[in-house]
Amino acid sequence: MRKFYYLSSCDTCQKIMKTLDLPKDVELIDIKQTNIDAKTLDWLKEKVGSYEGMFSKRAMKFRSQGLHEMNLTEADYRKYMLEEYTFLKRPFVIYDEHVWIGNAKKEVESAREFFAKNK
Template identity: 85%
Template sequence: MKRFYYLSSCDTCQKILKALNLPNDVELIDIKQTNIDAKALDWLKEKVGSYEGLFSKRAMKFRSQGLHEMTLTEADYRRYMLEEYTFLKRPFVIYDENVWIGNAKKEVEAAQQFFANSK
């Protein structure tokens, strides 16, 4: 699997996409147009270790729906991400067995280094 899940209207995602200089074989998926499917989400969970690690608690709907006051289970995290793209931490970069999640500086730098060294 070679995919970049992002939000096209997100300036941070656009900046990261440009900085990574991804190979042409990476499929770009705008999660607003095509939300992640269950199979890909489950695969990512196996790589990361939890659905919570893929979930964005910074999403506006996290607070507006009162989720911040609830104790969510792994099944809850999975369900919310499949129902609503805004709950996905973004971007997700998948290249074969390598995965980078989110926009934290260390994640972006690790992905940049990987792609710079793979050319």
């Protein structure tokens, strides 16, 4: 699997995409147009270790829906991410068995180094 899940209207995602200089065989998926599917999300959970690790608590709907006041379970995180793309940390980069999630500096740098070495 070689995919880059991003939000096309997000400047940070656009910047990261350019920084990574992704190979041509990576499928670009705008999560606003095509949200992540359950099979891929579950596969990522196995790689990352939890659904919470892929969940964006910065999403505006996190507070507006009162989720910040609830004790969410792993099943809740999964459900919300499948229902609403804004709950996904972004971008998601999947390249074979390698996964990078979010825009944290260390994640982006790790992905950038990987793609630079594997051109």
